[in-house]
Amino acid sequence: MKMTIEVDCSPEEARRFLGLPDVTTLNDHLVDEMRKRVDANMAMISPDELVKNWMTFGAGAQEQFRKLMEAGMGAATPKT
Template identity: 70%
Template sequence: MKMTVEVDCTPEEARRFMGLPDVSALNEALVAEMQTRMAANMSALAPEELMKNWMAFGAGAQEQFRKLMETGLAAAAKG
């Protein structure tokens, strides 16, 4: 014997029926915090800001960056 039961309910109704906690407020707070942190860090990813940071260290940082890029290109060429 095979039975099929179809339940038509909203996610909120299903959550309540199964006794699961309501975490919507926590989820909203976490999403808002993530948005705030991402917005604060987006300026650090701008090319102008990256170049300012690298130039602040002088020629030593430029040389290290050049070596990093050469190493990455060499590894990419091999594999």
């Protein structure tokens, strides 16, 4: 036997019926905090800052790769 029950209610009515806590104030607080953090970090999204960070990382990464290759070549060549 198969039975289907369809309940038509709002999310608020379902929350109350199931006895779940009302977390709208907590949700509002979290959204406000996230909005403040995004606004505070908006400067990091500017193209100038992104390029500056990438260039700094790129130069350091290139230097580390060069040192790795030199060490590999030094270990691979026979010493005379």
